[in-house]
Amino acid sequence: MNWADRNIVVTGASSGIGLRVAELLVEGGARIIALDRSPPPLAVAAHVKVDLGDPDSIDAAVAALGEGPLHGLCNIAGVPQMAGDEAVCRVNYLGLRHLTLHLLPRLVRGAGIVNLSSTAGYGWRDRAGLLWELAQVEDWREAEAWIAAHPVMFEDAYDRFKEALVVWTQAVASGWFLRHGVRMNCVSPGPVQTPIFEDFTRVFGKGNVEDILARTGRVPKPDDIAPPVLFLLDDASRWIVGVDLPTEGGLSASRFASGMRRSRA
Template sequence: MELELDGKTMVVTGGASGIGAAVVDALAREGADVIVLDRNRPDNGKYGAVDLADPASVRAAVSQLPETVSGLVNAAGVSGVASPEIVFKINYLGLRQLSKAVLTRLESNGVIVNVASGAGSLWRLRYRELLEMIGIEDDGDSLRWFAKLGLTGPEAYDFTKEAVIVLGKTMALDRFPGDGIRVVSVSPGAVETPLLPSFHDTMGSDFLSYITGKVGRDGRPEEIANVIAFVLSGRASWINGTDIAVDGGGEGGFHGGVLQHPLYPVFAQAQAQAPEHNVEGVAE
């Protein structure tokens, strides 16, 4: 399928490695002009240095971008191995600052794709809390609000990925339908990238191995990148304000009750709330 991205200018954060690098390669194959924003120089694409934990660095990176761009892929991020504050700054605050700035530069029918995570799939359980946090526009106030939660690094990772999903929903109608600009998140499951060992350390190897065993294998970066490339194209013009799980069916398995694990709390809650049944299946 031709995605008609030839000549489009795409900005990709985290494009020097992992999923981000696969996105750069996929877009380059489609003929797009790719600008990579990363702390490290990529193998492919034009390069601009950025530290998403530093607002001044983000502003400087944005100032070097063309006046108009076709799309932004927020693929940069850190795992829960980092401190909670750094996780929050990079995975949420830096992403938000960059997205808001690039939103004003997007041409008609442009797209922002945020790489979230299956770790954020329980966002509905604290939707109001996330909306409250997203409503705080000042970075300093946001940090203070976040610090009060007292989260660990791994918990901060889950929280920020939930926040990324909900942030996309709040931005999705800012310039749609008028300008046709869409905001979508893509949530990978476990993927074969350099960060995968750290996720086993922070999320629990037993949990991730359980999912991998059920869906057959871990994902490959190019499988995530292909979905992102499609979402960036006009072929996906009616996909907006939603989160797309790309995980071999893991999230669907948990929500459908086919997969169950103590570290995925949906079913512990569901079992606690479900009525007891007698042997004939009638609620007592």
């Protein structure tokens, strides 16, 4: 893929999956604008320090980006459940939406937006109506009030806000595609070998993670997840809009096959 002269914003570019995405894009010639609370360990066109859990900090970061077209946005920054319910809600959902809504007018036709969700968000269908309602509440403060009035959002907050991210993506993606020519999709990995892997193991339980590994064969690395992110950013995926791409080594297929075998036994 040729990324020469394309300006791509990558959040979470300082570690894990976001870092690998940024590395691949830089190798392809892109100008990366890294939005992260920490400086990235690679040479990028610009690093804008931001707290994605704080709307004022996001507004300041958007202003600091300056003028000029953007050709892509990778929303990869995220915190694990161990960071606490509030941080999970603000960084993984409210902040991601706030940043995306503010950058949308800067994205050129043909640009892609890729949101890092998770297999933890697979349960979105069980709460689709509720999460659809939240997706309609665009304003940060009003969304916070809506969330405070729905305590279910803080039962397994990490899962709930990944579910909410998948629903929001579907809620707005087709309209943005028609009006702005910008595509938005999600990528959903299972556990990945990054600094937050240990937190995931603690929260989801060792048994659960061991079951996932037995079904998929190994713990994937950021390098297993980054190429699908680049694909969804690229024109090669120009007819893919509003999907959640499972990137989990056959986990869903394995669970489906086990369930079918059990039901036929």
